Amino acid sequence: PHAGPVESRNEAAMSELVPEPRQKPVVPMKPMGINASLLGYIGIDTIIEQMRKKTMKTGFDFNIMVVGQSGLGKSTLINTLFKSQVSRKSSGWNREEKIPKTVEIKAIGHVIEEGGVKMKLTVIDTPGFGDQINNENCWEPIEKYINEQYEKFLKEEVNIARKKRIPDTRVHCCLYFISPTGHSLRPLDLEFMKHLSKVVNIIPVIAKADTMTLEEKTEFKQRVRKELEVNGIEFYPQKEFDEDLEDKTENDKIRQESMPFAVVGSDKEYQVNGKRVLGRKTPWGIIEVENLNHCEFALLRDFVIRTHLQDLKEVTHNIHYETYRAKRLNDNGGLPPMTVETEENHESNL
Amino acid sequence: QQPAQFTNPETPGYVGFANLPNQVHRKSVKKGFEFTLMVVGESGLGKSTLINSLFLTDLYPERIIPGAADKIERTVQIEASTVEIEERGVKLRLTVVDTPGYGDAINCRDCFKTIISYIDEQFERYLHDESGLNRRHIIDNRVHCCFYFISPFGHGLKPLDVEFMKAIHNKVNIVPVIAKADTLSLKERERLKKRILDEIEEHGIKIYHLPDAESDEDEDFKEQTRLLKASIPFCVVGSNQLIEAKGKKVRGRLYPWGVVEVENPEHNDFLKLRTMLITHMQDLQEVTQDLHYENFRSERLKRGGRKVEDEEVNKDQILLEKEAEVR
Numbered sequence: 001p002h003a004g005p006v007e008s009r010n011e012a013a014m015s016e017l018v019p020e021p022r023q024k025p026v027v028p029m030k031p032m033g034i035n036a037s038l039l040g041y042i043g044i045d046t047i048i049e050q051m052r053k054k055t056m057k058t059g060f061d062f063n064i065m066v067v068g069q070s071g072l073g074k075s076t077l078i079n080t081l082f083k084s085q086v087s088r089k090s091s092g093w094n095r096e097e098k099i100p101k102t103v104e105i106k107a108i109g110h111v112i113e114e115g116g117v118k119m120k121l122t123v124i125d126t127p128g129f130g131d132q133i134n135n136e137n138c139w140e141p142i143e144k145y146i147n148e149q150y151e152k153f154l155k156e157e158v159n160i161a162r163k164k165r166i167p168d169t170r171v172h173c174c175l176y177f178i179s180p181t182g183h184s185l186r187p188l189d190l191e192f193m194k195h196l197s198k199v200v201n202i203i204p205v206i207a208k209a210d211t212m213t214l215e216e217k218t219e220f221k222q223r224v225r226k227e228l229e230v231n232g233i234e235f236y237p238q239k240e241f242d243e244d245l246e247d248k249t250e251n252d253k254i255r256q257e258s259m260p261f262a263v264v265g266s267d268k269e270y271q272v273n274g275k276r277v278l279g280r281k282t283p284w285g286i287i288e289v290e291n292l293n294h295c296e297f298a299l300l301r302d303f304v305i306r307t308h309l310q311d312l313k314e315v316t317h318n319i320h321y322e323t324y325r326a327k328r329l330n331d332n333g334g335l336p337p338m339t340v341e342t343e344e345n346h347e348s349n350l
Numbered sequence: 351q352q353p354a355q356f357t358n359p360e361t362p363g364y365v366g367f368a369n370l371p372n373q374v375h376r377k378s379v380k381k382g383f384e385f386t387l388m389v390v391g392e393s394g395l396g397k398s399t400l401i402n403s404l405f406l407t408d409l410y411p412e413r414i415i416p417g418a419a420d421k422i423e424r425t426v427q428i429e430a431s432t433v434e435i436e437e438r439g440v441k442l443r444l445t446v447v448d449t450p451g452y453g454d455a456i457n458c459r460d461c462f463k464t465i466i467s468y469i470d471e472q473f474e475r476y477l478h479d480e481s482g483l484n485r486r487h488i489i490d491n492r493v494h495c496c497f498y499f500i501s502p503f504g505h506g507l508k509p510l511d512v513e514f515m516k517a518i519h520n521k522v523n524i525v526p527v528i529a530k531a532d533t534l535s536l537k538e539r540e541r542l543k544k545r546i547l548d549e550i551e552e553h554g555i556k557i558y559h560l561p562d563a564e565s566d567e568d569e570d571f572k573e574q575t576r577l578l579k580a581s582i583p584f585c586v587v588g589s590n591q592l593i594e595a596k597g598k599k600v601r602g603r604l605y606p607w608g609v610v611e612v613e614n615p616e617h618n619d620f621l622k623l624r625t626m627l628i629t630h631m632q633d634l635q636e637v638t639q640d641l642h643y644e645n646f647r648s649e650r651l652k653r654g655g656r657k658v659e660d661e662e663v664n665k666d667q668i669l670l671e672k673e674a675e676v677r
Contacts, residue, residue: 071504099509133510134457179503180533181394185418188456208503211533213603227417282535283616285608293606 059111059118061168062309063149065200066123067142067192068177069130070099072207077175077265078123080278080289081301085267086110087123100128103141107169124171130188139192146171146200150324172316173236173304174200177207178224178260182216185227193233199320201236201312203304204228209262209295210280210287217262224260235259237308241315254303261300264289382441384490385631386472388522389446390465390514391499392453393421396529400497400588401446403601403612404624407433408590409446426451426464447493458510462517469493469521473646482670494638495558495627496522500583502533506545507553515555521642523558523634525626526550531585531618532603532610539585546583557582560626561633578626584619587612 066074066087075087086108109122124145129138149170156166174196178189193202204224209217228235237255242248266289269276278289289297304312389397398410409431416424429448434441447468452461472492479488496518500511515524526546531539550557560579563572589612593602601612612620 069504070508071501073503131508133461133513134459136457179394179501181392183394183415184421186393186454187418187422190418190422191456208533210605211502211530213605223417227419230417231419280535282532282608284532284610285605287605287607 056117058165059120060313061120061122062313063107063122063124063169063172064304065126065142065146065171065174066177067126067129067174068207069179070127072177072179073265074125074175074177074207076267077205077207077263077297079267080265080297081304082110082112082121084110084112086112086121087125099131101132103128103138105141105145122169135188138188139195143196143199146196147324150321151328153321154325154328170316170321171200172312174202176202176204178204180206180208180211180220180262182212182220184223190227190231190233193228193235194231197233197235199324201238201315201320202233203236203300204260205300206260206262208264210264212262221260221262225256236312236315238315241319258296258299258303261296261303263297263300264295265297382443383631384443384445385495385635386445386447386491386493388449388465388469388493388496389499390449390452390496391529392501393450395499395501396588397448397497397499399590400527400529400586402590403588403620404627405433405435405444406590407435409433421451421454422456424451424454426461428464428468445491453510461510462514465514466517466521469518470646473521473643474650476643477647477650490635492638492643493522494631495634496524497527498524500526500528500546502528502530502542502585506542507549512549512553512555515550515557516553519556520645523637523642524556525558526583527623528583528585529588532587532605534585543581543583543585558634558637560630574625578622581619581622584623584626586620586623587618588620 064078066078068074078087079085104127106125106127107122108125109120111118111120113119126142129135129142132138153166153168153170156162176189176193178185193204196202206217206220206224212220234240235255237247237251239248239251239255242251264280264287266278266280266287268279268281270279270281270286271277272279272286272288277286277291280287280289288294292298387401389401391397393415398413402408402410427448427450429450430445431448432443432445434443436442449465452458452465455461469492476488476490476492479485498511498515500507515526518524528539528542528546534542560575560582562579563575567575587603587610589601589603589610591601591603592599593604593609593611595602595609595611600609600614603610603612611617615621
């Protein structure tokens with residue numbers, strides 16, 4: 001067990017106070033050895049259980065943003081990920097709903113509960129992205145929104161009388177949907193990820209992956225990975241934030257083999273071999289969403305929810321937010337920004 | 351029906367020009383057919399695969415797919431490939447005009463210009479040839495049909511699709527096509543088709559309409575025409591790979607969950623698209639000549655003042671003469 005990293009991780013979970021900015025390790029840290037031999041059982045390890053109980057009581061926030069052209073299955077995928085209707089589908093079949101002329105930001109919050117743990121999940125949708133004839137700078141409203149959430153948090157933090165638990169609306173994870181052309185990334189994909197990978201954790205996913213055969217999928221993923229590398233785009237999990245050798249090994253494998261995840265989403269169930277499974281029915285077979293032989297949805301789900309959820313929040317807090325904070329303080333001459341409550345000042349400080 | 355040796359036919363009133371269609375047919379077969387098909391759509395919608403599947407050939411043997419960074423600088427190109435196909439003595443000189451770069455840029459404002467210029471140029475050239483002195487060997491490079499590829503991943507037409515089709519629907523026959531249709535379930539396909547047809551009507555876009563079958567055609571043909579008309583836009587899957595399915599080798603795509611067969615009408619509209627193209631090649635050419643070209647011609651002649659025309663004619667005349675010399 002590592003003493004240092006685990007502690008700071010749990011601290012952040014419990015209180016969401018501002019910890020010391022985490023130093024980026026220049027050399028991967030070796031796991032610390034336990035050299036004190038205990039004379040008897042003290043009960044230090046019960047702290048894990050105490051933390052767990054606290055987390056369960058307070059619950060936690062998770063804010064996930066989805067970005068991609070209309071029709072790539074973003075809403076369906078979110079609904080599949082969290083096994084509930086948390087994302088209002090862009091009701092593609094309703095004539096009244098048209099593609100918005102500019103990019104809109106729509107945040108919808110839900111509380112979902114599992115095993116006694118409450119999660120306040122906020123899904124931030126970005127309809128209109130990439131759908132116009134002229135998509136120049138269509139990422140700007142998105143970047144603005146992300147920075148606004150950092151600003152909100154910063155304002156609360158520097159307050160003299162501040163809340164015990166600062167409401168966290170910062171975007172912890174941004175799923176970027178790549179169109180499954182089978183060729184390469186599109187210029188817009190590159191531009192978006194270049195700009196936004198510096199302010200938020202971006203997880204690229206290949207949407208509607210049931211359009212590619214296994215061969216095509218492998219080739220496409222390789223090509224996309226190469227393109228991202230050549231263009232200096234660091235998607236989550238970023239190499240520079242690997243804490244130790246264990247992290248690095250695990251994340252290397254994900255970065256170099258699994259990502260970008262080629263996914264298929266569905267909220268319909270079908271009977272396959274006597275079981276009810278989430279899938280898509282076609283005349284030539286049923287595509288099972290959670291079958292690893294069919295697509296990588298389960299990998300994405302495990303990655304975002306079961307293994308890296310907390311880390312996503314931490315990197316957002318310790319790295320992206322801190323970067324924003326440092327810049328803001330610097331711009332202000334080392335002083336915290338004004339904390340006047342009016343809306344106008346709020347805007348002008350930005 | 352050919353009269354054998356200048357003998358008098360039995361029926362007194364019979365002149366014999368009922369034989370004309372056969373003569374036309376024989377001449378056409380000898381001369382061969384020319385057809386120019388333009389293909390427009392974003393990268394990665396399955397255009398090249400579909401064209402190769404339709405004509406059972408590989409029109410793009412040395413293809414290099416550019417990466418996103420390369421695409422940032424590129425503008426729309428026009429690339430024409432011609433292939434001669436022969437079947438049962440009938441020759442078809444098919445020209446496929448590709449438009450790589452269309453829809454790829456972040457700002458697609460200028461996407462159409464190159465394409466519209468190309469179409470107009472072919473009309474201009476034909477007009478010029480038609481008005482020239484030597485009209486024996488007019489080459490018809492006019493675009494007879496444009497397959498416009500709509501993304502199967504969207505919810506219907508995109509703003510770019512609408513704008514482009516409106517810009518060319520008076521210049522060329524538009525046949526909307528949805529490729530990579532194996533990404534959609536049957537229900538999703540029906541919904542998408544309906545949505546697209548609704549949007550086409552809503553925006554006043556004129557796509558190519560198959561003529562109704564004549565009343566004297568047989569029932570089968572009438573039924574086929576009805577089916578074809580009801581299936582537009584066609585949802586197709588392209589492939590030239592042979593896959594083993596149900597004991598036979600078929601052209602298709604192999605997935606972990608099953609095989610999609612290109613030529614299975616229950617899987618997609620590929621056969622319908624091919625049938626439509628083949629049985630209506632003649633009509634597509636006629637509509638191009640009688641409607642789109644005539645439109646262009648009347649606009650052009652109304653517009654062009656004498657002086658400007660003469661100058662242009664002279665330049666073109668010189669070019670043509672040079673071409674003739676080279677030939």
